[in-house]
Amino acid sequence: QKEVEQNSGPLSVPEGAIASLNCTYSDRGSQSFFWYRQYSGKSPELIMSIYSNGDKEDGRFTAQLNKASQYVSLLIRDSQPSDSATYLCAVSRDGGSQGNLIFGKGTKLSVKP
Amino acid sequence: DAGITQSPRHKVTETGTPVTLRCHQTENHRYMYWYRQDPGHGLRLIHYSYGVKDTDKGEVSDGYSVSRSKTEDFLLTLESATSSQTSVYFCAISGLSNYGYTFGSGTRLTVV
Numbered sequence: 001q002k003e004v005e006q007n008s009g010p011l012s013v014p015e016g017a018i019a020s021l022n023c024t025y026s027d028r029g030s031q032s033f034f035w036y037r038q039y040s041g042k043s044p045e046l047i048m049s050i051y052s053n054g055d056k057e058d059g060r061f062t063a064q065l066n067k068a069s070q071y072v073s074l075l076i077r078d079s080q081p082s083d084s085a086t087y088l089c090a091v092s093r094d095g096g097s098q099g100n101l102i103f104g105k106g107t108k109l110s111v112k113p
Numbered sequence: 114d115a116g117i118t119q120s121p122r123h124k125v126t127e128t129g130t131p132v133t134l135r136c137h138q139t140e141n142h143r144y145m146y147w148y149r150q151d152p153g154h155g156l157r158l159i160h161y162s163y164g165v166k167d168t169d170k171g172e173v174s175d176g177y178s179v180s181r182s183k184t185e186d187f188l189l190t191l192e193s194a195t196s197s198q199t200s201v202y203f204c205a206i207s208g209l210s211n212y213g214y215t216f217g218s219g220t221r222l223t224v225v
Contacts, residue, residue, distance in 0.1 A: 045216070
């Protein structure tokens with residue numbers, strides 16, 4: 001069974017620090033990787049996507065992908081209290097259009113002022 | 114915001130009654146999905162649709178049915194609600210491009 005694993009946390013970091021969120025996946029055929037942010041009581045919101053090995057940066061967020069090791073990570077620089085949320089990793093062979101986007105259970109991040 | 118709305122936002126229903134949740138999109142996206150989210154289980158796919166009248170089962174489809182008669186609407190029906198179906202239900206949409214899913218605001222369903 002295809003799985004996506006995340007540390008459930010909570011991960012607590014001080015304001016201004018770098019938060020590092022990790023995700024491993026079991027399906028070696030995976031090609032599309034996504035990070036979603038979900039505030040308590042709200043719906044998941046796509047914040048990053050990555051398809052090639054290496055780093056992808058978008059503002060304070062950097063996604064890192066290593067297909068050989070089957071892991072994806074999300075770095076949040078200069079963490080703010082507003083970043084406090086649950087972060088979901090999602091993995092698919094083809095972007096998920098065939099209903100095969102697999103979600104991890106999420107890591108809860110708490111940024112302390 | 115992407116044009117995706119779910120209704121109702123909250124519902125309390127009794128065991129054994131049928132319940133229909135509605136997902137409506139204005140993006141003309143081909144693909145639509147129904148997920149449930151429960152503590153300890155994360156997001157689990159119930160059913161999805163890849164076109165009008167084209168649907169398929171997901172991981173947790175037992176006790177649920179879906180219909181899609183128009184591109185913009187995807188209905189999820191709990192045929193006879195049970196307490197185990199108390200959950201938060203999310204609809205999601207995606208287009209042909211590989212940009213991931215956009216989620217609706219969710220429906221919190223309580224079966225008593």
